[in-house]
Amino acid sequence: MQDTKLFETILGIAKPWSIGRGELTTAEERVDLWLEHEATTWPCPECGTVLPGFDHAAERTWRHLDTCQFQTYVHASIPRVQCPTDGVKQVRVPWAEPRSRFTLLMERLIIDLILQCSTLTGACRIVGISWDEAWGVMARAVARGRAQKTAREIPYLGVDEKAFRKYRQYHTIVSDIEQGTVEYVGAGHGAETLSTFYDGLTPPQRQAIKAVAMDMWDPYIKATRTSLPQGEDCIVFDRFHAMGQLTTAVDRVRKQEHRDLQETTGDSPLKGTKYLWLYSAENLPERHRETFEELRHTHLKVARAWAIKEQARQLWNYRQLAAAKRFFQRWYHWARCSRLRPVAQAAATLHNYRDGVLRYVRHPITNGVAEGLNSKIMSIKRKACGFRNADHFTIAIYFHCGGLELYPR
Numbered sequence: 001m002q003d004t005k006l007f008e009t010i011l012g013i014a015k016p017w018s019i020g021r022g023e024l025t026t027a028e029e030r031v032d033l034w035l036e037h038e039a040t041t042w043p044c045p046e047c048g049t050v051l052p053g054f055d056h057a058a059e060r061t062w063r064h065l066d067t068c069q070f071q072t073y074v075h076a077s078i079p080r081v082q083c084p085t086d087g088v089k090q091v092r093v094p095w096a097e098p099r100s101r102f103t104l105l106m107e108r109l110i111i112d113l114i115l116q117c118s119t120l121t122g123a124c125r126i127v128g129i130s131w132d133e134a135w136g137v138m139a140r141a142v143a144r145g146r147a148q149k150t151a152r153e154i155p156y157l158g159v160d161e162k163a164f165r166k167y168r169q170y171h172t173i174v175s176d177i178e179q180g181t182v183e184y185v186g187a188g189h190g191a192e193t194l195s196t197f198y199d200g201l202t203p204p205q206r207q208a209i210k211a212v213a214m215d216m217w218d219p220y221i222k223a224t225r226t227s228l229p230q231g232e233d234c235i236v237f238d239r240f241h242a243m244g245q246l247t248t249a250v251d252r253v254r255k256q257e258h259r260d261l262q263e264t265t266g267d268s269p270l271k272g273t274k275y276l277w278l279y280s281a282e283n284l285p286e287r288h289r290e291t292f293e294e295l296r297h298t299h300l301k302v303a304r305a306w307a308i309k310e311q312a313r314q315l316w317n318y319r320q321l322a323a324a325k326r327f328f329q330r331w332y333h334w335a336r337c338s339r340l341r342p343v344a345q346a347a348a349t350l351h352n353y354r355d356g357v358l359r360y361v362r363h364p365i366t367n368g369v370a371e372g373l374n375s376k377i378m379s380i381k382r383k384a385c386g387f388r389n390a391d392h393f394t395i396a397i398y399f400h401c402g403g404l405e406l407y408p409r
């Protein structure tokens with residue numbers, strides 16, 4: 001093959017490297033290029049000391065971008081240096097990262113495809129690489145991006161847990177609420193998992209945290225209390241989690257009342273109404289409105305429970321702490337005296353965690369703020385069924401949601 005100069009330009013090969021020979025195998029639609037180098041000295045990859053060549057490692061092959069429809073492979077024997085400090089090391093080559101089986105340009109293309117394709121398998125099929133090779137590219141991209149990441153201040157954090165039934169495992173996900181990026185993924189949902197994240201921050205980063213949105217989950221509270229200088233004073237309990245407790249309580253009241261009515265009268269007006277009580281007032285579908293209006297003006301216990309729940313939602317509209325506190329006390333009293341056990345219990349929970357619930361007035365953040373981020377994570381989680389282990393999930397989250405610089409050099 002004559003056009004080695006052309007390939008040198010395309011590949012970005014420069015002195016001391018050049019293309020020694022090329023081979024075109026038409027039947028296999030394949031181009032092979034062998035790289036050579038002049039006699040020269042090389043910097044040690046660890047310390048940079050310039051050293052003479054010691055010997056060569058066995059020939060290696062890298063897949064490059066296709067040349068038209070021809071798959072293109074680059075071959076070379078990488079020189080090794082003998083460094084007095086670091087021992088015998090392979091030198092860095094300009095066309096690929098250490099340990100990669102792809103050239104830099106090919107690796108960039110694979111990263112782009114994985115980002116754009118809805119499935120990893122799709123990306124693999126387009127370029128004709130294996131699943132493991134694609135994972136290698138992703139894992140390297142994440143490791144590279146995380147290593148390059150600079151310590152920036154993140155005022156508003158969201159902490160959330162994701163459950164994996166398949167692996168019987170939980171993951172803790174910490175996100176930057178304003179930027180919509182995932183900052184940390186850790187296995188487990190205990191205090192030590194979240195503490196690991198906090199402890200990895202620099203002291204100024206820890207100091208800069210204004211608020212952390214989370215569920216009313218004691219291990220996360222404990223980690224925040226012990227690892228951050230501002231302690232519990234920066235915790236904001238997620239309003240949707242708080243309301244979720246009340247919605248569950250309403251459902252329990254309905255279930256019990258329905259059962260009681262069935263037993264005593266053999267007929268319950270609550271039959272088939274489960275979901276009507278779970279909607280927020282404004283989200284109730286039009287077709288159910290009439291039925292629901294009738295039901296909620298009855299003397300049913302569930303109607304009362306529902307009213308207490310709907311009333312509670314107003315708490316998150318307050319912009320002044322004193323007023324919010326007064327409202328909460330009134331509401332709490334009403335709920336406690338409702339003689340509806342599940343409602344009273346849920347109210348007691350909110351009361352126990354009231355400082356963090358009320359802190360929403362000062363820092364109106366929720367874990368749901370990064371909605372786009374959450375749906376991205378959920379879609380990765382759905383696809384994670386195909387992952388061989390939970391580590392793959394972690395890598396995929398960082399890859400797609402980490403806001404990292406993924407490309408090689």
Ligand SMILES: [Zn+2]
Pocket residue numbers: 044045046047048049083084085086087
């Ligand atoms: Zn060295």
